[in-house]
Amino acid sequence: MSDGGGAGERRRLLLSDASFAVGSVCFAVAALPSIAAALGAVVTNVVFVVGSVFFTLGAGLALGVPDRSSSVIQFVGTLFFNVSTSQALIAAISAGAKGGTGWRPDAFGSICFLVSSVLAVVAVARQRGSSRDRAGVWLNLLGSVLFGFAAVGAFVLPGTDALLSPFWTGVGTVGGALCFLAAAVIGLLPAPGAQRAATASK
Template sequence: MGSVCFAFAALPSIAAALGAIATNVVFVIGSIFFTAGAGLALGLPNRSSSVIQFVGTLFFNVSTSLALAAAIPAGAAGNSGWRPDVYGSICFLVSSVLAVVALARQRADARDTAGGWLNLAGSVLFGFAAVGAFVLPGTQALLSPFWTGVGTVGGALCFLVAALLGLLPTPSRAGGQRAATASK
């Protein structure tokens, strides 16, 4: 659900139709779903990846909430507000790298491996979005509005597909343990 919210709210036509306040509410709701999912993953075997991902979602909770708080007094005159923050994006990237390494060590099945790589791709795209969202000093201009939008939507879609892969029935494994990665 978090991925759906982020992909939906990051589409320029949706953001324009909803307005700044409603768009930022969708981002806040999405960040809460991301955090709930990351919280559930804390008990999975790849704990270091899960903890770092959880911290990243908390950064997104803060940044989406601050964007909403800024949009409320601006009302209809405000812009869409939230843009990916660098701290949450770095946490997602580190978490995804750790997960892919753990999956390789565990010799995970193809579905888990694909999910790990999709999460990594999503994290890279969120990183591009965070860099693109850098506001140029002395202006209100983003470094790259293109990458801010494409990175957010593309990253969210990668996270969504990884999460959907994780919902598929798990093939039996010797020992009964499944390689686990947290899907955003």
């Protein structure tokens, strides 16, 4: 691989991490009950839609980068989130003054994120990645697990409008988004090797 190609891939991954950071902030903020109540159902769901778009952008930027095959599954997961957040927004707009409901994690998107995260952890372990890489993939895995808990908690009990676990729906969404944010921030930090090279060049 040429240095130019390596630099190009690094820029793509930086943009990918930046996109995931923005998307994670959107999901974490919109999932907080106090903020959702202040913003209203429509605006809250708009924030979720914007967050899902940034997730898709982040996963798309990582497609085709060597050792990032897990991004294909992650990208598909973001598309599921695009659909579910858009559906929640349409429902909120249709409800009008009644308020409607906020977005709840969907099972398909959450499963894709979980599978992608597991593959990433395995890949980094096989490649004996740096502690920075290991921290990033494990945080993403934890975030995916929490999104999975949120999806299970968001299951609507048959014959009712009640969720199986409103607690885990909220905590799983906020906690998962914060884990994704932490992983993205780690990815945005300069690699130790790059710091040493920059110091040596001075």
